[in-house]
Amino acid sequence: MKAVIFDLDDTLFDHTTSATKALHSWVPALGGTSSDELVAQWFVIEQHCFDRWLNGDTTHQGQRRERLRSFLPLIGHVVPDGDAELDDIYTDFLGHYRAHWVAFPDAQPALEVARSNGWRIGVLTNGSTAQQNAKLTEIGLAALVDVVCTSEILGVSKPDPQAYLRTCEALGADPAETLMIGDNYDLDVAAARKAGLTAHHLDRAAGVTLLDLLRRRS
Known part of the structure; x- marks a missing residue:
């Protein structure tokens, strides 16, 4: 070799540990209640949206917005109409994620x-x-x-x-x-x-x- x-x-x-810890701190900050089931749902959504990007069906930022549109209703959070607001929310998640890398x-x-x-x-x-x-x-x-x-x-x-x-x-x-x-x-x-x-x-x-x-x- x-x-x-x-x-x-x-x-x-x-990644799994980093994202899991991020979700457990980020979801309560959004007013939701974190749980193992909710984390599992996040990873299902993540995989689906990420694959759509790899397949060329959306942009990298687009798949991030798609994740939020699917996930935010699960924690009772209103889904913003504008992309800029979604981007701000995802940037907040990334801060929690990076803190646990x-x-x-x-x-x-x-x-x-x-x-x-x-x-x-x-x-x-x-x-x-x-x-x-x-x-x-x-x-x-x-x-x-x-x-x-x-x-x-x-x-x-x-x-x-x-x-x-x-x-x-x-x-x-x-x-x-x-x-x-x-x-x-x-x-x-x-x-x-x-x-x-x-x-x-x-x-x-x-x-x-x-x-x-x-x-x-x-």
Whole structure:
């Protein structure tokens, strides 16, 4: 192996915990009552709206507004008519979200092991360029990453084979010399293997860690 590509959200960066904590502080600030069920509904809405952006059905800001139009009625909050008001509300959520950004404990050690192996390190994420780079900087991992490829930069998103191939090209490594690691089996493993990479599934629920997968690199 000459390079390793990591997914970001829920692989290196603990998006689920960060968003959950944000919701538990943000919803009461809007006059609602936070609950585990409400958080679960947020993530369903998030996935639906985010996929619409990836599919080209809306803009990145548009999918944020769509989230609020679906979510605010669940907490008894009036949905504003204007986009500017929706944007202000979402900006408030982002403040709560950013306040809780955190890396997984094994993220930095894993990147350091990859670096000690002499591998080039990439991040491939379907998220927005500005926010994903901000996450890496905020959680202290940016200096350990050589290349960050986002769907915005590449013009394609996972599971399109070009997303993996163009990231390998940016790293200066052939797909056969590159390992992909991520938490989403379909996007980070099956599709990466189809593109010619070696890929391992980060199943944290089963107790798997990034360091486990780096040891199983072939």
